[in-house]
Amino acid sequence: MKRALIIGLGNIGAALVRLVAPLLRGDGDARAEIVLVDHDTYDPGNLASQLIDRDDVGRNKAVAQARRLRGAHPKLKVGTFPSRLEAVPLGVFASSDVVFTCLDSKAARVAANERVWRSGVKLWIDTGVSADGRLARVTVYRPGDDAPCHECGWGPADYAALDVNHPCGSLAAPSTGAPAALGCLAASLAALEFETDLRDGPAAASKEIIVSAAAHTHWVAVLRRDAKCRFDHRTLAAEAAGVNVRDVTLGDLWSRFGAGDAALRVEGGRWLTSLVCGSCRAVQPALAVRGRGLVETTFCTACGSGRLVPSGFHQRDAISRAEVSAVQLDLQLSRLGIRPREIVSFIRPDLTTRSLLLS
Numbered sequence: 066m067k068r069a070l071i072i073g074l075g076n077i078g079a080a081l082v083r084l085v086a087p088l089l090r091g092d093g094d095a096r097a098e099i100v101l102v103d104h105d106t107y108d109p110g111n112l113a114s115q116l117i118d119r120d121d122v123g124r125n126k127a128v129a130q131a132r133r134l135r136g137a138h139p140k141l142k143v144g145t146f147p148s149r150l151e152a153v154p155l156g157v158f159a160s161s162d163v164v165f166t167c168l169d170s171k172a173a174r175v176a177a178n179e180r181v182w183r184s185g186v187k188l189w190i191d192t193g194v195s196a197d198g199r200l201a202r203v204t205v206y207r208p209g210d211d212a213p214c215h216e217c218g219w220g221p222a223d224y225a226a227l228d229v230n231h232p233c234g235s236l237a238a239p240s241t242g243a244p245a246a247l248g249c250l251a252a253s254l255a256a257l258e259f260e261t262d263l264r265d266g267p268a269a270a271s272k273e274i275i276v277s278a279a280a281h282t283h284w285v286a287v288l289r290r291d292a293k294c295r296f297d298h299r300t301l302a303a304e305a306a307g308v309n310v311r312d313v314t315l316g317d318l319w320s321r322f323g324a325g326d327a328a329l330r331v332e333g334g335r336w337l338t339s340l341v342c343g344s345c346r347a348v349q350p351a352l353a354v355r356g357r358g359l360v361e362t363t364f365c366t367a368c369g370s371g372r373l374v375p376s377g378f379h380q381r382d383a384i385s386r387a388e389v390s391a392v393q394l395d396l397q398l399s400r401l402g403i404r405p406r407e408i409v410s411f412i413r414p415d416l417t418t419r420s421l422l423l424s
């Protein structure tokens with residue numbers, strides 16, 4: 066069975082979907098799956114630079130590409146996340162044979178880097194184009210402790226650029242302005258790397274391939290692991306817990322898998338422990354995973370009219386059992402924003418960790 070995850074469905078991604086789908090079905094396995102991720106919507110301007118039809122305009126990019134894919138390959142399983150990559154459960158990465166990223170910002174690539182390494186995906190193919198130099202780039206990573214990651218070789222200037230470009234934590238970046246043909250070139254190179262991997266097995270090195278359509282030349286660089294890389298390169302070994310997020314309560318999960326002194330982390334996510342009233346600023350207790358589709362619609366009980374919203378001051382990486390109320394322990398995991406294929410970890414005070422893949 067082959068599963069592909071494609072994140073970003075613009076100039077490169079829209080072309081890549083069409084090239085990868087036939088490769089997945091090539092082995093005749095009806096369980097092959099493709100999962101598409103994009104928070105954005107196609108607008109009329111995209112008709113000039115992306116492989117889409119007028120019919121796609123106004124639709125979410127992941128949903129539009131899934132619709133087309135189902136028409137072309139009725140037996141292929143197609144999943145969608147019309148959201149940012151941060152909202153995709155880590156188990157979706159972990160169950161993929163290949164992750165393709167077609168992103169438009171450094172910050173999004175850093176987020177992808179962390180998730181790809183944590184989940185232990187064997188093959189990550191990152192793509193990019195530069196309209197100015199008519200360049201198409203494909204970078205092939207083979208995640209592991211000793212393997213080079215996206216941040217290996219980054220210096221202070223790269224991290225500074227991360228802050229300057231995205232002062233509000235937004236992952237949005239201006240359009241590349243690249244013609245569709247350049248996106249197709251990058252998509253073709255990426256699909257060919259995956260096809261080679263399927264046919265011949267994994268090649269040894271992580272590498273970057275750049276093709277210049279202006280200078281009619283190409284460059285290949287072998288990437289190296291930087292011992293001083295700021296990223297920890299840690300991979301989680303998650304066991305399948307056989308636990309359905311709709312059936313099991315937080316209290317059940319804690320008694321079955323976590324000791325009383327263990328803290329619980331949702332990998333790739335953060336806990337919200339309180340919500341704040343948007344008008345009177347009163348703080349009210351809550352428990353939810355941020356960005357996992359839970360939208361607070363409840364109103365403030367202090368002023369009666371303000372909406373409760375997340376605040377940066379009430380977010381945590383992990384929560385201890387002592388700070389969870391009896392009512393919250395009785396809630397199903399799905400009520401807390403924990404979704405199917407999420408990976409959660411119980412961390413003991415001595416930092417020994419037990420990671421679980423939920424279903």
Ligand SMILES: [Zn+2]
Nearest residue numbers: 214216217294
């Ligand atoms: Zn690194």
Ligand SMILES: [Zn+2]
Nearest residue numbers: 342345365368
């Ligand atoms: Zn209020």
